[in-house]
Amino acid sequence: MTETQLIEKSKKGDSYAFSRIYEKYAPQMLGICKRYVNDPDTAHDLLHDGFITVFSKIRDFRGDGSFEGWLRRIFVTTALGYLRKNKTIFMTAGIDDMRNLSGNDPSALEKISADELLKIISGLPDGYRTVLNMYAIEGFSHREISEMLNISEGTSRSQYARAKSYLIKKIEENR
Numbered sequence: 001m002t003e004t005q006l007i008e009k010s011k012k013g014d015s016y017a018f019s020r021i022y023e024k025y026a027p028q029m030l031g032i033c034k035r036y037v038n039d040p041d042t043a044h045d046l047l048h049d050g051f052i053t054v055f056s057k058i059r060d061f062r063g064d065g066s067f068e069g070w071l072r073r074i075f076v077t078t079a080l081g082y083l084r085k086n087k088t089i090f091m092t093a094g095i096d097d098m099r100n101l102s103g104n105d106p107s108a109l110e111k112i113s114a115d116e117l118l119k120i121i122s123g124l125p126d127g128y129r130t131v132l133n134m135y136a137i138e139g140f141s142h143r144e145i146s147e148m149l150n151i152s153e154g155t156s157r158s159q160y161a162r163a164k165s166y167l168i169k170k171i172e173e174n175r
Contacts, residue, residue, distance in 0.1 A: 007061060030044070050071075053074050054071060131149075131156055
C-alpha cells in the first residue's frame, strides 16, 4: 500500500492503515523526541502522545507538503509542549557567556561519529539543545522558533550560536 493510500484509509478510520503508519514512522519520530528530552521513558511517552495527535488530526492533512514533514512538525510541537509544561526550557538573552567558550575549530564536527555528536547534543543545556534541534536539524527559521518558543529572534540566534560554540568546545575536549 502506498503512503497516499495509507493516509486516505487512515482518514476513514482504518486501524490497519494507522498501524502501518505507526510502524513506518515511529523510529524516526522517536529520534525527534529523544533529541528534545534526555529521558528515554519520557521520549516514548511523547512518541505516543504525538501519534495520538497525528491520528486525531490526520483528516487535516491536505497533502500540500510531505506527510513526513507534517508528522515532524507535530512531534516537535509535542516535545516543545512538554518542555514548556515542565518549565525545562530556560532561555537567556545575554551574550557574556560567549566570551568563555574557546571552541574555534568548526572542522572538529567532521571528526566525530554521529553517535558521539548526539551524545554531546543531549548534554547541552535545554535552551541550547532546543534551538539547535529546531534550527539545524528540523530546519525551522529563527522567526519560526521565536514564535513557537515565545522568545525574540535575537534570543533564538544567540542560543543557536552558543550551542554551536558549546558543541565545538566539547568536541575539542573529547579529542
